[in-house]
Amino acid sequence: MEELGYYSDQARSDVRVDTAIAAAEYEQRAVNSHHAATLVAIHSVLDEARYCPEVFVGNHASRFSREDVEFAERAAIADLAVRLALSENTVRSHESQAVTMIGRTPITWQKFRWGDVSPANARIVAEVAASLPEDSSMFAEFDTVVADRACQLAPARFRAFARKLREQIVADTAAERHESEASLRRVIFEPDLDGMAWISAYLPAEVATAAMTLVDAEALRLWAVPGETRTMPQLRADVFGDMITGAGGGSVAVRVGVLIPMLTLLGQSEAPASLEGYGPIDAETARKLAGDATSIYRILTDPVTGAILDIDQPTKHIPEGLRRMRQLIDQTCTFPGCGKRAMNCDLDHTIDRQFGGQTTLMNLSHLCRKHHRDKHMTKWMLTQDDTGRIEWTSPTGYVTAPDPPPF
Template sequence: MTSYPPDFDEFDLVDVWERPWDESQPGTRVHFELGRAEFAAAQLARSMAEQMGSIANVLAEARRHPEIYVVLDDEPTKRQLDVAMDAAVADIAMRLSIAEGTVVAMAHQAEVLRARAPQVWAMFREGEVSAANVRTVAATLDSLPEGRETDAALDSKAAEWAALPPARFTGRMHTLRERLHPISLTERHAEAAKGRRFWRENDRDGMSWLGAQVTASDGEMAWQRVDAIARHLAEQPGETRTLDQLRADVVADMLTGRSDPATEPRATVGVLIPMMSLLGLSEQPATLEGFGPIDADTARKLTAHAPSFYRILTAPVSSTILDVDRTSYRPPADLKRWLALRDGTCRFFGCGRSARLCDLDHTEQWAKGGTTSAGNLAHLSRRHHTLKDESRWKVEQRPGGILTWTSPTGAIRTTDPPPF
């Protein structure tokens, strides 16, 4: 990769870092700092390979010894094996503060590279190929049927191109994939189209990202239509929005139905707004269900003009709602609405699934004396609800909706409900 001077030892960099610079030789200083950066990049790749390998090893151990994560009285059933694997994934994710999906992806990438691209994996462990390029290799192999000759050809070429920047490397891998793939592009496109989807990602300052994966032809047609409408609007007298803003507004109008009132959708959305903000006496932010904080002015407009919004007012000082123990198993509607706004998402450490799509779980089981109250209820995704009930994971709830999770291997993390 990097060509160092004959007397330059990469592994002596740690010692060299402390040596004084020769201020009369700026070129030496530049070369020194470049060496440090390159050494750090190699170390980063080595560390990432080590982490991916360790994650894959932990999941392999959980597969071989599910009793680490679930209580077994006999041979494990398939469900117990699945729960054990999910519990192990959650354990890794919590310890490393990464998403569970990332854990699964990293383990899978390590397994694919070990089995199908051993040359690239060895280079990765030596810090000779970046994590970005390694992910591209794993994704490319995933999209190809397994075959010794195909895998060997891709592994060899990927190792040859390892030092290329990610964009250039990805382009070459795409071209190589087309040459190696035994199935026609027509058949592959028909299969790929089944995976089309639409998604949303919350952003800061009251904004959201919307994304869609569609066929290339639909994507181009959609872009051309949105762009044409935006450019037409841009030519109107008095229009001050940029083209980017206009395109975003055009898409929002189409999707929300504002461009055609007859098709405007109706939805029920919760807004938690402090009483003083609702009355216009404060600008304290409100909370939009499924999103988070929004400005007080927007919240006032929503509560004033949208009859499909339900309103929960909070105390102006403490921002809390008084609660009493319930005597029934099922929480009443007002309590469910309050808890959905309090929690926002699944309350497992790191899970972002919307509370609307979660189970409202009794932290202390109802059958064991747990009450149906705000102090004993919390939203959990079905996955994490299952882990709580069927694995060695444990959770306790403290006043204020604070949950303390303990993993089967002893890691402890605390999750607070989002602030209002």
């Protein structure tokens, strides 16, 4: 009887496992299908913005110019980004993916809509298909071969397969493709946890190899110095940091700002500070930066709400001290989700001077050039209360809560 009971329990366990696996498969297919539906919805919104721009830029003309349509599209992208908690680039990428797959890989697109293809593999299909020359026969060949593999392979294996397939289909030379890809070179800054961050660069292979050779050579030289205790990875990181900041003898001046609570600065608290362009850093690092500072600005805030209490008197021109203070407060463009650093943005009057706006701390905010133009050219509206906090209202009426102050 005990043995029968054991096998009975095992049989029930097998059924439970099979049921759970079936549920996981069903839910994953639903996730895939819903993601495809999201791309379609995004495409529909942006199409409406292009055909009916008055929703986003106002009905100020009987005929809309190309610039009006462009700003309507930009306003719609920003509206979607805020509502969906995505970046504007991601919204653009989602629409581009839908348009590319619908136009170039309809077989794979249909499988994606059915839930057979994962969002990761669908994204790979769109990326590779977008790189194909304008040749419908190439699109059809790629789509026919890639469709089934997109349903079967994990993303890493599928990416390798799709890239190899592209190489077999595309007839242009490796040199031409390298020249085209080199135009996309860039540097990426990505904040991480615990006061750390990543800096990566997408470079031509020969440039990246030469740079790494220099880093390795200097790291090896330091490693051979008697008494050196750093590991090779640490030495490479330190050498790289010295090279790009000029600490190793370069001539480029570097300026960073840090917001430090007064008690932290005095050593009576370990509350974190905020590094301009990055975010929270530990108290010890903040005090070290303050000790090396060439100038200090005082910002008086409410200890409970964080609201700014000191307000400079109105002035026609923006003094450097006021400009720098607002830069330290905002740290980035104040449009929701935009991470462009304040030092590279326009300092904008929330209420324009021509409409009675004053040049004070509470009527200024940083906007990158794109969002600065969107504020003036579309129905996006910015308001700023008497504590300096900002609120945005989208053309379709969505109101975003102001971000909490960084200090």
